Amino acid sequence: MGRNWAIVIGINHYENLRSLNFAKRDASVMATWFQQEAKFNHVFLFTDDSPPIVANPPIPTQPTFGHVRRFLRAQFENIQSPLLKPEDNLWFFFAGHGNRYKDRDYLMFSDSDPGDIEHTAISVDFITQRLRRSGADNVVLFLDACRDEGSRGGLGIGEQKYQGVITFYSCTANQKSWEIEQLQHGSFTHSLLEGLGLQGEANCATVERLAQYLNYQVPAVNTRYGKPAQNPYLQAEPPYKMYFILLEQTATLKDVEPLKYQASQAENRGDFSLAKQLWVRVLAVSRSDWDAIEAIERIARRQPLSSEPPISTPVPVPSPSGGRSLTSEPDAGSSTPPEPTPKLLFVQKQKFLRWVGLGAVVTIVSGVFLPMLWNYQRLQSKSPTPNSPTPNSPTPSSPTPSSPTPSSPALEKALQNCRLTSATGTEPSLPKKGILVMVDPGHGIPPDTGHLGFFREEDVVLPISKKIAAILEKNGVQALLTRESDCTISKATVASSLRYRVEKAKEVNADLFVSIHASVFNKQTNGFEIYTNDNSNSQLLGQLVSSMIVQIIRNSLFNRGVKAGDHLFILKNVSMPSILIETGFIDNKEDAALLNNTDFQNKMADAVAQGIIQYLKEKKQIN
Numbered sequence: 346m347g348r349n350w351a352i353v354i355g356i357n358h359y360e361n362l363r364s365l366n367f368a369k370r371d372a373s374v375m376a377t378w379f380q381q382e383a384k385f386n387h388v389f390l391f392t393d394d395s396p397p398i399v400a401n402p403p404i405p406t407q408p409t410f411g412h413v414r415r416f417l418r419a420q421f422e423n424i425q426s427p428l429l430k431p432e433d434n435l436w437f438f439f440a441g442h443g444n445r446y447k448d449r450d451y452l453m454f455s456d457s458d459p460g461d462i463e464h465t466a467i468s469v470d471f472i473t474q475r476l477r478r479s480g481a482d483n484v485v486l487f488l489d490a491c492r493d494e495g496s497r498g499g500l501g502i503g504e505q506k507y508q509g510v511i512t513f514y515s516c517t518a519n520q521k522s523w524e525i526e527q528l529q530h531g532s533f534t535h536s537l538l539e540g541l542g543l544q545g546e547a548n549c550a551t552v553e554r555l556a557q558y559l560n561y562q563v564p565a566v567n568t569r570y571g572k573p574a575q576n577p578y579l580q581a582e583p584p585y586k587m588y589f590i591l592l593e594q595t596a597t598l599k600d601v602e603p604l605k606y607q608a609s610q611a612e613n614r615g616d617f618s619l620a621k622q623l624w625v626r627v628l629a630v631s632r633s634d635w636d637a638i639e640a641i642e643r644i645a646r647r648q649p650l651s652s653e654p655p656i657s658t659p660v661p662v663p664s665p666s667g668g669r670s671l672t673s674e675p676d677a678g679s680s681t682p683p684e685p686t687p688k689l690l691f692v693q694k695q696k697f698l699r700w701v702g703l704g705a706v707v708t709i710v711s712g713v714f715l716p717m718l719w720n721y722q723r724l725q726s727k728s729p730t731p732n733s734p735t736p737n738s739p740t741p742s743s744p745t746p747s748s749p750t751p752s753s754p755a756l757e758k759a760l761q762n763c764r765l766t767s768a769t770g771t772e773p774s775l776p777k778k779g780i781l782v783m784v785d786p787g788h789g790i791p792p793d794t795g796h797l798g799f800f801r802e803e804d805v806v807l808p809i810s811k812k813i814a815a816i817l818e819k820n821g822v823q824a825l826l827t828r829e830s831d832c833t834i835s836k837a838t839v840a841s842s843l844r845y846r847v848e849k850a851k852e853v854n855a856d857l858f859v860s861i862h863a864s865v866f867n868k869q870t871n872g873f874e875i876y877t878n879d880n881s882n883s884q885l886l887g888q889l890v891s892s893m894i895v896q897i898i899r900n901s902l903f904n905r906g907v908k909a910g911d912h913l914f915i916l917k918n919v920s921m922p923s924i925l926i927e928t929g930f931i932d933n934k935e936d937a938a939l940l941n942n943t944d945f946q947n948k949m950a951d952a953v954a955q956g957i958i959q960y961l962k963e964k965k966q967i968n
Contacts, residue, residue: 348386348429348430348433348434349379349383349384349385349386349433349434349435349436350385350386350387350388350389350428350429350433350434350435350436350479350481351375351376351379351385351387351388351389351435351436351437351438352389352391352435352436352437352438352476353372353375353376353379353388353389353390353391353438354372354390354391354392354408354413354438354439354440354441354452355368355369355370355371355372355373355375355391355392355408355438355439355440355441356368356369356392356393356408356440356441356442356453356454356455357369357392357393358393358455359441359442359453359455359457360455360456361456361457361458361459361460362442362453362457362459365440365441365442365524366524366526367440367524367529367530367531368440368441368489368531369392369393369394369440370529370530371440371489371530371531371534372390372391372392372438372440373390373392373395374530374534374538375438375534375537375538376388376390378538378541378542379436382541382542383541383592383594384594385436389406389416390406391406391407391408391412391413391416392406392408393407393408393455394407395407398416404416404419407455408441408454408455409454409455409456410454410456410457410465410466410467411456413454413467414467414471417467417471417472417475418475420475420479421475421476421478421479422475422478424478426480427478427479427480428479428480429479429480429481430480430481431480431481431482432482433479433480433481433482433483434481434483434484434485434591435476435479435481435483435484435485436485436486436487437472437476437484437485437486437487438486438487438489439452439486439487439488439489439490440489440490440531440534441453441454441489441490442457442490443488443490444459444462444466445518446462446463446466447463449468449469449470450468450469450470450490451466451467451468451469452466452467452468452469452472452488452490453466453490454466454467469486469488472486473486473509473510476510477509477510483511483586483589483591484509484510484511485510485511485512485513485552485591486510486511486512486513487513487515487537488512488513488514488515489515489522489531489533489534490515509582509583510582510586511552511579511580511581511582511586511587511589512579512580512581512582513537513555513556513559513577513578513579514577514578514579514580515531515533515563515575515577516533516575516576516577516578517576517578517881517884517885517888518881519881519885520573520574520575520576521573521575522575523567523572523573523575525566525570525572527570528566528570532563532566532567532570532572532575533559533563533575533577535566536558536559536562536563536566536577537555537559539558539562540555540558540559540562541555541592543558543595544595545597548592548595548596548597548600549591549592550590550591550592550593550595550596550597550600551588551589551590551591551596551600551603551604552579552581552586552587552588552589552591553587553588553603553905553906553908554600554906555591556577556578556579556587556906556907557904557905557906559577560576560577560578560888560891560892560904560906560907561892561895561904563575563576563577564576564892574963576885576888576889576892578884578888578907579906579907579908580879580909581908581909582909583619584908584909584910584911584912585607585611585619585622585623587906587908587909588603588604588607588623588626589604589626590604590626598631601627601631601634602867602869602870603870603905604623604626604627605623605624605627605634605636605637605867606866606867606870607623608620608623608624608627608637608640609640609866609867611623612640612643612644617644617647620640620644621641621644624637624640624641624644625637625641628641761830761832761833762832762833762834763790763827763828763832763833763834763845764828764829764832765825765826765827765849765853766825766826766828766829767814767818767824767825767826768811768814768815768817768818768824768826769815769818770829773825773853774823775853776853776854777823777853777854778823779821779822779823780822780823780856780857780961780966780967781822781823781824781825781853781854781855781856781857782814782817782822782823782824782825782855782856782857782858782859782957783824783825783827783849783850783853783855783857783858783859784810784813784814784817784824784825784826784827784859784861785810785826785827785846785850785858785859785860785861785915786803786806786807786809786810786811786826786827786828786861787802787803787806787860787861787862787863787925788802788803788806788842788862789803789806789807789828789830789831789832790828790831790832790833790834790837790842790845791831791833791837792837792838792839793837793838793839793842793843795862795863796863796864796865796931796932797865797931798863798865798930798931798932798933798937799931799932799934799937799941800931800937800941802862802863802864802865802931803831805863805928805931805940805941805946806861806862806863806928807828807830808943808946809861809928809946809949809950809953810826810861810950811826811829812946812947812950812951812954813859813861813950813953813954813957814826815950816950816951816954816955817954817957817958820954820958821967822957822958822961822967825853825855827845827846827849827850840914843914843915846860846915847914847915847918847919850919850921850923851919851920855921856921856922856966857886857921857922857923857957857960857961858915858919858921858922858923858924859923859924859926859953859957860915860923860924860925860926861926861928861953862925862926862927862928863927863928863929863930863931863940864927864929864930864931865930865931865932866930866932867932868932868933868934869933870930870933871902871903871929871930871933871935871936872902872903872904872905872929872930872936873894873902873903873904873905873926873927873928873929874905874906874907874908874926874927875887875890875891875906875907875908875924875925875926875927876907876908876909876910876913876916876924876925876926876927877907877908877909877910877916877923877924877925878910878911878916878917878919878923879909879911880922880923882922882964883916883922883923883924884907885922885960885963886922886923886924886956886957886960887907887924888907889956889957889959889960889963890924890926890952890953890956890957890960891904891906891907891956892956893952893953893955893956893959894949894952894953894956896952897948897951897952897955898945898948898949898952901939901945902929902936902939905927910924910925913925922960926953928940928949
């Protein structure tokens with residue numbers, strides 16, 4: 346288990362800003378949780394009256410600009426070696442005022458001057474850069490830096506992305522984070538403490554699960570105490586970090602399933618470097634996971650050791666002349682390389698561990714599965730080329746149920762050309778007369794046929810999409826569908842299918858883009874999830890739709906959360922606020938039964954449409 350450090354800051358008293366009521370208490374209670382419940386190795390607390398950090402000389406902890414900046418520089422700048430290791434965790438919690446100045450997020454300290462932010466406040470970018478220098482691979486920020494006028498309104502803080510860290514924001518950039526007098530806490534920190542304390546199957550041991558809990562709980566707390574809407578959100582950079590384990594002591598085997606899913610998806614895309622990293626993190630939690638072991642061996646067959654020499658390094662032998670050693674070559678007629686010496690074998694194992702990414706955590710793997718992983722030592726000489734089939738290790742692909750593949754109507758008859766249609770299937774009324782939402786039923790343009798589970802993905806997303814469009818139209822919002830049935834386009838490929846959707850959204854100048862999908866994985870994984878790009882309006886739209894799905898569908902479908910989708914072609918290439926919704930897993934028996942039910946499809950469509958309508962009302966685009 347890695348070491349855990351936390352830096353905790355809470356500021357009530359401000360010299361140049363309105364003072365706050367419960368920021369100091371939020372920080373103090375968080376520090377107590379880190380120390381007593383989570384058993385962190387080191388906790389550094391900065392509040393109005395916190396004691397100095399024991400050092401020579403003692404380090405003052407009153408949260409002034411100079412004290413905090415000096416602490417960060419002393420700990421993480423100009424050090425000979427990092428204080429932490431990759432397997433360690435570093436958490437940073439801030440409760441107080443925040444501000445956005447010249448497109449940068451700043452945290453305001455007790456003596457910060459709002460008229461001279463650059464020289465008296467500390468940018469979040471400066472903080473994240475120092476924290477990353479700690480050496481810890483898992484850096485987590487909790488920023489309740491949106492407090493103002495009795496609420497916590499941070500003037501747009503949260504629109505910036507920070508590479509290499511996980512950031513939880515207490516609200517979206519256009520909202521305020523509220524303090525609750527009855528709770529003596531901010532609603533975000535109150536919910537955060539509750540989530541971190543959950544045990545068993547309901548735990549918040551992963552980044553994703555904690556984000557899901559906060560997304561649901563914070564708005565509920567605000568509603569309960571009569572406060573305006575507040576939607577916390579997560580930014581994980583790179584996106585796969587949202588599946589990291591936050592609390593190893595409360596994690597269950599089920600908690601690694603999302604990480605395994607992302608590892609499998611990365612492997613399917615051919616991103617072997619990322620896949621390897623994620624599979625290794627699975628092994629760090631579930632130390633004898635056969636799926637991970639087999640995957641790492643499979644990746645080893647398909648990916649060379651990058652810059653490392655091949656494992657089958659020739660063995661040095663003395664030269665006949667007694668001078669510098671020569672290199673032995675295997676006999677021309679022999680296909681077996683010479684056996685390495687024990688010393689060389691040790692060096693080769695170290696290279697392999699570095700390649701896998703476990704060089705710093707050898708103790709995790711030494712007894713349980715290292716002998717199995719070490720089969721890689723033979724792969725360089727015995728495995729086929731990456732493009733050749735391997736009987737025992739099939740090329741990764743999205744798993745599907747074992748039932749026979751049904752014939753596809755789309756392939757049995759000539760397809761019509763794809764066209765935009767209204768909710769009723771008629772020609773769209775263009776140019777648009779008001780707000781226009783593009784609803785995209787995913788896939789359905791062969792060869793882009795989507796996943797196959799207990800039924801085809803394209804067969805369930807189309808009726809849901811049509812119902813969403815119809816509900817929007819009934820509420821006075823123009824909605825267009827990218828397709829009304831399976832259809833074709835010129836020189837159709839999966840890539841051109843995606844481009845078609847992006848081009849149509851731009852062509853009609855859509856105000857929102859909503860793509861509807863379903864997923865498959867391992868028959869066990871279930872639930873819905875929403876992907877957004879890094880546009881703050883997209884993130885708000887995703888949060889509102891997710892909350893509405895939870896409210897309308899309730900507990901019948903697991904909420905997998907709102908996630909970063911910058912890697913998805915459509916979300917990356919459309920300019921308007923956009924989301925992609927995975928409505929469930931059609932290879933999971935329970936999810937498939939729901940998605941194949943007309944009443945459930947109606948509820949899902951209603952939830953998505955109502956979330957869109959709520960977004961348009963919040964943005965004052967409709968009444």
